[in-house]
Amino acid sequence: MSGGGKGVSTAAAISNAITNLYATVFGSCHRLEPLPVEKKSMWRREMDCLLSVCDYIVEFFPSKDILPDGTTREVMATRPRSDIYVNLPALEKLDDMLLFPDRDSSDKGCWYPNVQCGRASVGDAIYRGMSFPGKFSPEYLLDCLELSSEHEALEAADRVEAAMHVWRRKAGHGHARSPWGAVKDLMESDKNVMLASRAEDALLCLKHRFPGLSQTTLDASKIQHNKDVGQAVLESYSRVLESLAYTIVTCIDDVLFADESARKIG
Known part of the structure; x- marks a missing residue:
C-alpha cells in the first residue's frame, strides 16, 4: 500500500x-x-x-x-x-x-474468547436448552430461538462458539484438594464436556440452516491475526x-x- x-x-x-x-x-x-x-x-x-x-x-x-x-x-x-x-x-x-x-x-x-462464565456467553435461554438433562436436539433449540434474520443468526453463532471454547477449556482444567473436591471436579468436567459438545452441534446446525452466514468473530480473528x-x-x-x-x-x-x-x- x-x-x-x-x-x-x-x-x-x-x-x-x-x-x-x-x-x-x-x-x-x-x-x-x-x-x-x-x-x-x-x-x-x-x-x-x-x-x-x-x-x-x-x-x-x-x-x-x-x-x-x-x-x-x-x-x-x-x-x-x-x-x-x-x-x-x-x-x-x-x-x-x-x-x-x-x-x-x-x-x-489461535484466538480464544475472553474467559467468562459459559452461561453468560450464550444467555439464559440457550443455556437452559443446552443443559436440559434429556435428549438434546439442536434443531428444536434453534426453533425455540426464532431467529428471523442472518444478523440474529450471526449473533447467536458468536455467543455459542465463544461458550463452546470456554466449556472446552474448563473441561480440561480441574484441581482437586480433597476426595470430595475430586468427585466434584469430575462431575463439573463431564458437564462441561457435554455442554461443549451440544454447543458444537448447535453451531453446526446453525451454519447449515443459514448457509450464507458471515464469518463469526472467531473465524474473522483467526484470519486477521494469523x-x-x-x-x-x-x-x-x-x-x-x-x-x-x-x-x-x-x-x-x-x-x-x-x-x-x-x-x-x-
Whole structure:
C-alpha cells in the first residue's frame, strides 16, 4: 500500500485472495452442471499460483550426503512442513472431486474468547436448552430461538462458539484438594464436556440452516491475526471447499426434491 499504510500480513493477503477467487469463480454457480471451461481454467491457474508458496514452507531434518570419494557427511536437508505435507494433498484431491467434471472427461496462531462464565456467553435461554438433562436436539433449540434474520443468526453463532471454547477449556482444567473436591471436579468436567459438545452441534446446525452466514468473530480473528502463511493457505482452502461442497449438496437435494414432487404429481 502507498501513502505509508501498513497493509495486511502475507498470510491475510493470501487468505483473502483465495476467498475472493472462490467468489469470482463459484459465486454465480447455482445449478448442478459442469463448471464452464474458462472458470475451471481460472480456478486451476490462480490456485496453483497461490498454493505455490507452500513449496517454500519447509522444515529441516538431519540427513547424510555421500561425497564423490565415497565418504559421508551429516547435513541438514529440507522437506515440506508436516502440516502442509499431510493436509494440502488431501485438500487438492477433494478439490478435484468437487469440481464438476466435463461430460467427456473421466473424474479425476489461535484466538480464544475472553474467559467468562459459559452461561453468560450464550444467555439464559440457550443455556437452559443446552443443559436440559434429556435428549438434546439442536434443531428444536434453534426453533425455540426464532431467529428471523442472518444478523440474529450471526449473533447467536458468536455467543455459542465463544461458550463452546470456554466449556472446552474448563473441561480440561480441574484441581482437586480433597476426595470430595475430586468427585466434584469430575462431575463439573463431564458437564462441561457435554455442554461443549451440544454447543458444537448447535453451531453446526446453525451454519447449515443459514448457509450464507458471515464469518463469526472467531473465524474473522483467526484470519486477521494469523501470521503463518502455511496455516492461512490450509484454513482458507478448506473453508472455500467446504462452501463449495455445501452448494453442491444443496443443488442435489433440490434436484431430488423436484424429482420426487414430479413423481407424486404424475
